[in-house]
Amino acid sequence: MSLTPVSAAEVIRRLAEFETLIDARSEAEYLEDRLPGAVNWPTLNNTERCDIGTMYKQVNPFEARKRGAAMAARNIAAHIEREVIDKPKEWRPLAYCWRGGQRSGSLALILSQIGFRVTLLDGGYKAFRAAVVQDIPGLVEPFRFRVICGPTGSGKTRLLQALNKQGAQVIDLEALANHRSSVLGAMVGLKQPTQKRFDTQVWETLRRFDASRPVFIESESKKVGDEALPIALVEAMRASECLNVQLPDTERVALLLEDYDHLVRDVDYFCDRLAVLTAHRGKAVVARWQAQARSGEFAPVVLDLLTQHYDPSYLQSMQRNFSRLSSSKIIVPDDRTTSSMCLLAIQLMRQS
Numbered sequence: 001m002s003l004t005p006v007s008a009a010e011v012i013r014r015l016a017e018f019e020t021l022i023d024a025r026s027e028a029e030y031l032e033d034r035l036p037g038a039v040n041w042p043t044l045n046n047t048e049r050c051d052i053g054t055m056y057k058q059v060n061p062f063e064a065r066k067r068g069a070a071m072a073a074r075n076i077a078a079h080i081e082r083e084v085i086d087k088p089k090e091w092r093p094l095a096y097c098w099r100g101g102q103r104s105g106s107l108a109l110i111l112s113q114i115g116f117r118v119t120l121l122d123g124g125y126k127a128f129r130a131a132v133v134q135d136i137p138g139l140v141e142p143f144r145f146r147v148i149c150g151p152t153g154s155g156k157t158r159l160l161q162a163l164n165k166q167g168a169q170v171i172d173l174e175a176l177a178n179h180r181s182s183v184l185g186a187m188v189g190l191k192q193p194t195q196k197r198f199d200t201q202v203w204e205t206l207r208r209f210d211a212s213r214p215v216f217i218e219s220e221s222k223k224v225g226d227e228a229l230p231i232a233l234v235e236a237m238r239a240s241e242c243l244n245v246q247l248p249d250t251e252r253v254a255l256l257l258e259d260y261d262h263l264v265r266d267v268d269y270f271c272d273r274l275a276v277l278t279a280h281r282g283k284a285v286v287a288r289w290q291a292q293a294r295s296g297e298f299a300p301v302v303l304d305l306l307t308q309h310y311d312p313s314y315l316q317s318m319q320r321n322f323s324r325l326s327s328s329k330i331i332v333p334d335d336r337t338t339s340s341m342c343l344l345a346i347q348l349m350r351q352s
Contacts, residue, residue: 001018003109003112003120004117004118004119005083005101005109005117005119005120005121005122005327006118006119006120006121006122007122007123007127008121008122008123008128008130008131009131011035011094011119011121011128011142012128012131012132012135013109013130015036018092018093018094018119018257019091019092019093020039020091020093020094021035021036021037021038021093021094022038022039022041022093022094022095022104022107023035023039023040023041023096023097023125024041024042024043024096024103024104024107024129025040025042025043025097025098025125026042026044026045026046026048026094026096026104027040027042027045027046027104028046029098029125030042030348032196032197033125033129033157033194033196033197033199033200034125034200035094035096035121035125035128035200036200036204036229038339039083039143041075041076041079041083042075043075043076043094043097043103043104043106043203044068044071044072044075044103044105044139045075047341048068048071048075051067052064052067052068052071054069055067056140061314063257064159064269064327068206071105072103072106072134073143074092076106076107076110078198079107080114084111084114084341088116088215089116089205091116092116092117092119093111093116093118093119094106094118094119094120094121095108095111095118096119096120096121096124096125096128097124097125098125098126099123099124099125099126099127099193100124101120101122101124102145104120105299106123108120108128117268120166129200132199132200132203133199135203135207136199136202136203136206136230136232137230137232139203139206139207139234140206140230140232140233141232141236142180142211142298143206143211143214143215143236144214144215144240144241145208145215145216145217145221145236145237145241146215146216146217146240146241146243146348146352147217147237147240147241147242147322148160148216148217148218148241148242148243148245149217149219149244149318149322149325150219150223150243150244150245150247150329151246151248151252151306151310151311151314151315152245152252152306152307152310152311152314153247153251153252153253153254153255153256153302153310154245154246154252154255155245155247155255155333155336155341155345156218156219156245156335157172157174157259158216158255158338158341159245159333159341159345160172160216160218161345162338162341162342162344162345163348163349165217165342165345166345167347167349168216168345168349169206169209169210169213169214169215169216169346169350170215170217171202171205171206171215171216171217171219172218173217173220173224173229174189174218174220174224176193176198176202176205176224176227177192177193177198177224177225178190178191178192178193178225179192179225179226180259181220181221181223181224181225182310182320184260184263184270185225186214186225187326188262192225192226192227193227195228198227199230202229202230202233208322213352215350216351219237219242219315219318220237221321222224222234224328237322238321238322238323240323240324241324241329242324242325242327242328242329243327243328243329243331243348244325244329244330244331245331245332245333246330246331246332247332247333247335247336249303249306249307251335251336252306252336253299253302253303253306255335255336256306257274257298257302258336264298267294270293271290271293271294274286274289274290274293274301275290277309280309281308281309285304289301289304289305295318297345309346331344331348
């Protein structure tokens with residue numbers, strides 16, 4: 001029998017050594033956040049966990065543990081039959097649960113009795129979460145960031161995507177956050193991840209990068225939608241070299257109409273989001289925009305949003321927060337198209 005508990009810091013260092021990372025928590029806990037690449041084998045599922053928790057409080061802990069043990073035994077048996085029967089003796093899994101180790105310990109004990117060498121994450125997911133938060137500043141420190149700046153609609157995200165396709169090191173914070181970082185930035189059909197999940201994805205992206213190469217990242221505020229950026233990353237971005245992307249207003253409007261075409265298809269939603277700007281722009285202005293949108297006149301609405309709302313606030317924020325904006329390099333794509341952004345990405349990588 002081989003059952004080894006290790007610290008979260010050691011697990012982080014050795015992540016690549018484990019053939020399977022087993023999250024023994026419930027489905028809801030797993031969706032909230034998890035170790036990179038972990039699979040979910042609930043010792044107690046969502047309903048069972050809730051029922052046992054209620055019994056623990058309303059009846060007594062002993063009765064709850066008996067009932068929970070029966071449920072856990074059935075679930076672990078199902079996991080073994082489904083996932084483990086074909087595993088060779090050399091298989092090296094890591095198991096974890098929330099904190100105390102009861103759920104993962106039960107699973108790990110049976111696997112170790114079979115003859116597998118099982119590693120337990122000491123302190124569970126809670127310890128991993130603390131280690132990630134502590135690790136991010138050290139990960140950020142050695143990197144040279146190149147911050148893609150530019151007004152709304154200038155193609156910053158398209159340029160990041162082009163850089164990524166060309167093999168550059170890219171952190172697309174908006175993709176990780178499922179949000180385009182504006183009043184109209186919610187992505188249709190996609191919920192934002194939890195803050196914990198977002199942090200873990202940022203951490204996982206950074207830890208895979210080579211510190212000898214630059215990292216391209218879009219200029220963001222401290223939050224992307226509801227997600228707060230790690231403070232160390234915000235500070236590093238704001239002290240880094242800026243690349244200022246510029247496009248003519250006509251190209252910016254066309255780009256936004258392409259990227260936000262769901263708003264054109266759902267005018268009621270568009271008008272509802274515009275209403276959020278009433279406090280900033282006034283009832284009369286917002287009412288005019290809503291009337292134009294309902295008449296199918298989206299281009300003038302988008303142009304007004306750019307020139308009257310987004311551009312002034314963006315410039316003020318950038319001048320206040322990004323110390324190297326005044327010395328930024330101006331980069332001008334031929335147009336908004338993917339092919340133009342690809343050519344620009346190639347040029348930037350050659351200059352890196």
